[in-house]
Amino acid sequence: MRGDxxxxxxxxxxxxxxxxxxxxxxxxxxxxxxxxxEQLPLAFTQGFSPRPKVSFGLALSVGxxxxxxYLDVELEHELHVDALPAALSxxxxxxxxxxxxxxxADRAPALQESVTAVDYEVVVEHGDGGALDVxxxxxxxxxxxxxxxxxxxxRRKGRDVVxxxxxxxxxxxxxxxxxxxxRLHLSLATQPSSIRPGEVVAAFGDLTETRVLRxxxxxxxxxxxxxxxxxDPRPRAIEVRAS
Amino acid sequence: xxxxxxxxxxxxxRVEKPARYxxxxxxxxxxxxxxxxxxxxxxxxxxxxxxxxxxGLQILYEILNERDDAVAxxxxxxxxxxxxxxxxxxxxxFSVDTHRSASEFDVLAFNLSAELVYTNLLNCLxxxxxxxxxxxxxxxxxxxxxxxxxxxxPEPLADFVDAFVLGDGEEVVGExxxxxxxxxxxxxxxxxxxxxxxxxxxxxxxPSMYDVxxxxxxxxxxxxxxxxxxxxxxxxTVADLAEWPYPKNQLVPLVEVVHDRLNVEIFxxxxxxxxxxxxxxxxxxxxxxxxxxxxxxxxxxxxxxxxDEVALTSLxxxxxxxxxxxVGDLVNDQDGxxxxxxxxxxxxxxxxxxxxxxEIQKVRRTGLTFAPEAGTWRLRQVINKLIREEDLYSAVxxxxxxxxxxxxxxxxxxxxxxxxxxxxxxAQLASNVVEIGRGHTKQxxxxxxxxxxxxxPHTPFQWxxxxxxxxxxxxxxxxxxxxxxxxxxxxxxxxxATFVEGIASRGDxxxxxxxxxxxxxxxxxxxxxxxxxxxxxxxxxAAEGLDPDWYVTRHRHGDEVLPWDHISAGLHRDFLWxxxxxxxKAHGLPDCRWTPCYDCGVCTDYALEHVVASPVPPAxxxxxxxxDLGTGHVVPxxxxxxxxxxxxxx
Numbered sequence: 086m087r088g089d090x091x092x093x094x095x096x097x098x099x100x101x102x103x104x105x106x107x108x109x110x111x112x113x114x115x116x117x118x119x120x121x122x123e124q125l126p127l128a129f130t131q132g133f134s135p136r137p138k139v140s141f142g143l144a145l146s147v148g149x150x151x152x153x154x155y156l157d158v159e160l161e162h163e164l165h166v167d168a169l170p171a172a173l174s175x176x177x178x179x180x181x182x183x184x185x186x187x188x189x190a191d192r193a194p195a196l197q198e199s200v201t202a203v204d205y206e207v208v209v210e211h212g213d214g215g216a217l218d219v220x221x222x223x224x225x226x227x228x229x230x231x232x233x234x235x236x237x238x239x240r241r242k243g244r245d246v247v248x249x250x251x252x253x254x255x256x257x258x259x260x261x262x263x264x265x266x267x268r269l270h271l272s273l274a275t276q277p278s279s280i281r282p283g284e285v286v287a288a289f290g291d292l293t294e295t296r297v298l299r300x301x302x303x304x305x306x307x308x309x310x311x312x313x314x315x316x317d318p319r320p321r322a323i324e325v326r327a328s
Numbered sequence: 329x330x331x332x333x334x335x336x337x338x339x340x341x342r343v344e345k346p347a348r349y350x351x352x353x354x355x356x357x358x359x360x361x362x363x364x365x366x367x368x369x370x371x372x373x374x375x376x377x378x379x380x381x382x383x384g385l386q387i388l389y390e391i392l393n394e395r396d397d398a399v400a401x402x403x404x405x406x407x408x409x410x411x412x413x414x415x416x417x418x419x420x421x422f423s424v425d426t427h428r429s430a431s432e433f434d435v436l437a438f439n440l441s442a443e444l445v446y447t448n449l450l451n452c453l454x455x456x457x458x459x460x461x462x463x464x465x466x467x468x469x470x471x472x473x474x475x476x477x478x479x480x481x482p483e484p485l486a487d488f489v490d491a492f493v494l495g496d497g498e499e500v501v502g503e504x505x506x507x508x509x510x511x512x513x514x515x516x517x518x519x520x521x522x523x524x525x526x527x528x529x530x531x532x533x534x535p536s537m538y539d540v541x542x543x544x545x546x547x548x549x550x551x552x553x554x555x556x557x558x559x560x561x562x563x564x565t566v567a568d569l570a571e572w573p574y575p576k577n578q579l580v581p582l583v584e585v586v587h588d589r590l591n592v593e594i595f596x597x598x599x600x601x602x603x604x605x606x607x608x609x610x611x612x613x614x615x616x617x618x619x620x621x622x623x624x625x626x627x628x629x630x631x632x633x634x635x636d637e638v639a640l641t642s643l644x645x646x647x648x649x650x651x652x653x654x655v656g657d658l659v660n661d662q663d664g665x666x667x668x669x670x671x672x673x674x675x676x677x678x679x680x681x682x683x684x685x686x687e688i689q690k691v692r693r694t695g696l697t698f699a700p701e702a703g704t705w706r707l708r709q710v711i712n713k714l715i716r717e718e719d720l721y722s723a724v725x726x727x728x729x730x731x732x733x734x735x736x737x738x739x740x741x742x743x744x745x746x747x748x749x750x751x752x753x754x755a756q757l758a759s760n761v762v763e764i765g766r767g768h769t770k771q772x773x774x775x776x777x778x779x780x781x782x783x784x785p786h787t788p789f790q791w792x793x794x795x796x797x798x799x800x801x802x803x804x805x806x807x808x809x810x811x812x813x814x815x816x817x818x819x820x821x822x823x824x825a826t827f828v829e830g831i832a833s834r835g836d837x838x839x840x841x842x843x844x845x846x847x848x849x850x851x852x853x854x855x856x857x858x859x860x861x862x863x864x865x866x867x868x869x870a871a872e873g874l875d876p877d878w879y880v881t882r883h884r885h886g887d888e889v890l891p892w893d894h895i896s897a898g899l900h901r902d903f904l905w906x907x908x909x910x911x912x913k914a915h916g917l918p919d920c921r922w923t924p925c926y927d928c929g930v931c932t933d934y935a936l937e938h939v940v941a942s943p944v945p946p947a948x949x950x951x952x953x954x955x956d957l958g959t960g961h962v963v964p965x966x967x968x969x970x971x972x973x974x975x976x977x978x
Contacts, residue, residue: 087961103333106346107582115582119355148341176634178352178582295338 090129091138091159093189094166095196095304096173097314100151104180109144112181116156119176120243125169126161142196142302142313146281151299155196157189185314193317200313202255203273204301205282210266212291222267223259225290230257237288239280250288253280265295333427334418339413348376349410351402351424354633357389358426359399366508368392368400369423369470373440373448374855376404376424380579381587383641384437384476387574388497395502397509401433403513405448406455408853413487414455420855421455430456434508434516436470438489440478443832444855446485446823447847449474453488460844462490462536467516471508471523479533480563480603480610481785481892483550484832486535487840493533494895495563495610496596498572500531508882523609527557531564533895540837546877547836562896563610567936569617571594572829580633589637589671591631594622594654598643599938601917602703603712603907604740606784607643610897612930614647614921615939619654626658628670637669644670646681647921650941655684677715680946682726696727699738703748703753704962709914712743713906717757723763734776735761741803742795742826744911751803753834754778755810774816778804780826782833783893786899788907794830794881797823824862828854831865831882836891839879842868849864873885899931919945920975 100112107115117137120127129135138159143152170183175184211217229235255272262268271282286292303321304316340346352603364484370389372379379385386400392400399424406414414420421430430436434454438449451462458469465472474485475493482492493500504526511522527534541548552559566572578590595616598608617625626638638658640763642648651672658670670688675681677698687694700715702708708715724735739754760775765772780800783789795803800823808818831839845868848852853859869876884890886905893901903926910917920926921938931937 103350103352104582106350108347111347111582112583114584117636118580118632121636122631122634124631145347176354178354180352180448 088297091161092163092284093159093191093193093319094159094169094190095155095157095193095314095317096169096183096186096187098154098156098173098177098181098183100145100149100154100181102150102180103146105150107178108147109141110153112157113139114142115177115181116150116173119173121247122157122176125164125172127310128159135207140195140197142200143279145282145299146297149297149299150280152184153299153302155197155200155302157193158231160242163188187314188319190317190319199303199304199316200302201274202303202310203275203279203299204303205271206260206274206298206300207269207282207286208210208263208265208296209265209269209286209292210295214295217266217284217292217309219259219262219267222269222289222292224255225292226259226269229289233287235285236271237284238282239284250280252279254285263296270300293316330429330432331427332422332429335419336415336422336427339410339417339419342408342413343409345376345583348404348515349406349422350582351427351808352582353380355575355577356402356425356579357393359393361428361432364397364509364513366398366435366505366512367433368398368435368437368505369403369430370400370404371405371421371430371436371438371449371452373405373438373445373452374442374853375407376581376608377583377585378586379439380825381591382439382789383575383591383593384497386579387572388437388501388905389579389814390574390768391476391498391501392505394848395505397765398505398937401428403430403452405445405452405853411451411455411852420457421452426739428637431458431470433470435504437447438472438474438476440474440476440485442855443478443484443829444860446478446843447852447854448834448843450488450847451487451852454847455712459464460847462486462488463778465490465519465575467519471519471526473504477610478794479605480606480895480896481835482533483837483891484835484839484843486837487844490523491532491534492842493529493564494673494897496562496786497525497564498565498574500523500529503529504532510526513878518713524554526555528588530562533561535837538894542838547889547891550891553815559914560894560896562934563898565613565898565930565936566596566615569593569615569630570621573617573621576628578629578633580635583786588635589640590626590635591639591641591644592622592625592629592644593606594640594648594651595642598647599649599921599940600644601712601907602701603710603911604743604781604784604786605643606644609784609787611643612898613936613938616649616941619650619941621890622654625659634666637671639671641673641675644674646676646684649940650863651946655687656678659688677723678719679726682723682730685727686730695734695736695737696732697738700757701738702743703739703741703750703755703757706914707743707750707753707787708745709916710911711740712911712917717760719879720757721760721764723956725764725768728765728772733765733769735765735772736777737761737774738779740779740781741807744789744792745914748803751806752810754807755816756812758816759814766815772815776807776811776816776818778807778818778820779846780821780823782826782829784833785890785895786897787902787909788904789903790890791884791886791888791908793881794827795823796877796881797827800826804865806843822857822860825855825860827876827880828860828862831869831876834891835879837855838872838874841872842874844873896932898928898971900927900933921945 127137140157142155166186173183186301234249237250253274258270260268283294303310362556371383389400392398453460472490479492500953506524525533526532527537536551540550597614598613600606701713761774804820851864857974
């Protein structure tokens with residue numbers, strides 16, 4: 086997807102507020118339009134029906150918010166990326182703000198494969214909508230994490246599948262009360278397959294998520310946890326020509 | 329702040345496609361409501377995906393919000409899942425712009441583009457907390473207004489809508505605003521006063537100001553109750569499209585919708601004179617937008633929206649004067665816009681058209697659609713869709729030879745004078761088309777799309793008795809049988825839905841009670857086949873003591889009072905009757921854009937003229953003119969000389 090001719094860029098953006106109700110695909114289309122509105126030169130695939138070279142990371146469920154979404158895009162030629170965040174944000178719907186952009190090395194591994202962990206803040210309420218206090222949630226979480234397995238019902242290709250998801254749960258912190266319930270911090274692995282935070286809290290007990298905010302995504306390489314914008318940077322262009 | 333968003337938000341987590349309800353489209357507004365501004369809620373009574381692209385609604389949204397004395401927001405029919413949640417949580421219908429309750433607006437203005445949405449209009453009113461029957465409404469309730477093509481027979485909705493608006497809305501919407509804003513400033517007193525005032529605006533029909541008399545099943549008269557209320561309500565027509573370059577900020581939805589592209593209207597009206605086509609009859613005369621303005625609107629629209637596709641819309645886009653130049657310029661001038669594709673909906677059937685299509689679709693040549701509408705030349709003369717077989721064959725030959733592999737053909741069945749020979753003629757055309765395609769590519773395919781014909785008010789076929797469900801079904805089976813095993817695929821519209829469309833299209837005021845019964849029985853979203861049930865309609869007709877066949881399949885007499893006789897699209901009744909008689913004799917009628925006026929009534933009565941840049945018809949086809957313009961051959965159709973009748977029955 087990333088050719089040598091173009092100029093690949095990785096972008097971090099948010100998805101907050103009402104716009105959290107649009108789908109992953111809708112976000113992709115909004116970005117394509119934003120690039121055109123700002124007359125930024127998107128590179129296109131060759132062939133019968135050319136597509137812009139844009140690739141997204143891990144999908145975010147409809148209704149979840151995020152402070153850490155990423156996409157890789159290839160532009161036709163090099164440009165200063167400093168102006169990109171403000172320009173794109175102006176052309177994107179309210180709630181999608183581009184926070185930063187970084188030039189990416191040619192043929193950098195795709196976000197989908199690179200990202201290995203994701204952090205969330207989740208507000209939970211009792212499954213039947215009843216009262217819930219912090220101590221109840223702590224008890225459920227502690228019991229769940231102490232057990233050897235954590236059976237979660239996951240929706241896979243339209244079917245419910247029960248799986249042990251304990252290996253995917255890195256850490257859970259009960260942060261305290263929130264006006265909509267109790268606030269948790271979840272750190273989840275995304276490989277070999279990712280799990281929705283809603284499926285994790287439901288596995289803890291009779292809990293339902295009311296708000297979910299993705300706070301970070303991580304690429305773990307060589308024992309280090311890295312922000313995706315810092316990974317695979319494009320080498321500075323140096324004119325070295327051996328004759 | 330009266331936003332309902334905090335109450336709506338938790339419900340959206342439980343519904344399909346919640347983004348239908350969030351607004352936030354590029355181009356959308358957050359208007360500031362004030363005591364001295366008439367607040368309009370523009371409602372499209374179908375799903376967001378179908379309603380959002382509606383250009384009429386978007387035009388009014390902009391024009392109203394540009395005014396000092398008005399604000400406008402939008403709403404769409406909530407799908408069943410959200411409706412259930414709204415009712416359970418006692419949350420009313422809301423606007424998608426500021427998420428304000430529909431009941432807080434002064435006007436609920438519905439766009440009526442199709443009859444099968446009528447029950448949705450009632451449902452939206454009910455969800456808004458507004459009594460569905462106009463006579464139950466009190467001053468605190470909003471005024472209920474409706475516009476769009478269906479209002480040319482407003483009677484089936486007369487019990488539910490306070491005022492109908494006929495024709496182009498650009499100008500009349502301001503006149504209505506002035507009346508409503510004054511009513512609002514005065515503290516929204518009795519409704520009668522404001523409705524009476526609205527009834528005096530040209531183009532506005534207030535059904536409660538008219539008495540209806542029947543003699544048994546027959547309608548005798550619809551007469552105004554007051555001297556200042558007009559006997560006939562005339563449509564509104566914008567004389568010059570150049571003065572209305574709207575929408576200037578076309579809305580860009582966040583979710584995929586139908587016609588998801590920049591749409592630029594290149595002309596309004598059509599005088600091809602296809603006798604089945606209500607749109608062509610009620611939107612006369614032809615008013616072209618200046619080519620330069622089209623170019624500007626395309627350029628600026630693409631830049632503003634970020635779309636990569638633009639459609640040049642009209643009822644027959646290849647008829648735009650100098651369309652080839654405009655298309656050529658747009659295809660070649662795309663600096664800064666990236667890969668933009670262009671589409672021309674509603675293309676004529678001829679080689680010229682295919683030439684344009686190949687100009688604009690350099691890549692992605694997948695499918696091309698033509699609408700011959702009828703299977704034989706005889707029947708095409710009856711309906712005045714004067715496409716010769718040679719036109720069709722040269723068009724599809726051009727298409728296949730230039731890389732298209734799939735051709736789609738649109739036909740109507742149940743047309744006046746139709747015989748099985750005509751129906752089988754469809755199969756013959758389709759087979760020949762496939763044969764031509766096979767000469768170019770092994771993958772050539774042809775889809776035949778068949779709709780049941782519904783006679784519409786204000787057309788020459790308004791007197792014709794529609795084919796019943798069984799007869800349409802028989803003809804579709806006949807066609808399917810004939811094409812079984814061939815490479816032509818047949819798709820068809822449900823004859824039962826066509827029948828109900830017939831009830832609503834030519835119904836009178838008594839049909840209102842039927843619509844209400846169907847709505848109360850849960851019959852919303854009737855244009856969605858999974859929610860449509862003919863029995864609901866037939867049960868409701870029976871409960872009201874109405875005979876469906878009297879409304880649908882019966883041929884009307886020439887001297888019969890029609891339910892829409894007090895509504896005028898400018899077409900003289902004697903013109904329509906004469907055209908109906910000509911149809912029965914298979915006489916064609918030329919396009920008056922390029923031939924002498926035959927006085928249908930519109931231009932003469934409204935002091936209007938065609939606004940057409942080119943004095944001669946486009947080259948390359950005969951359609952609509954009956955003349956072989958490509959080669960100058962003998963005129964293949966017997967053209968009846970138009971003689972003005974001395975006495976006009978009005």
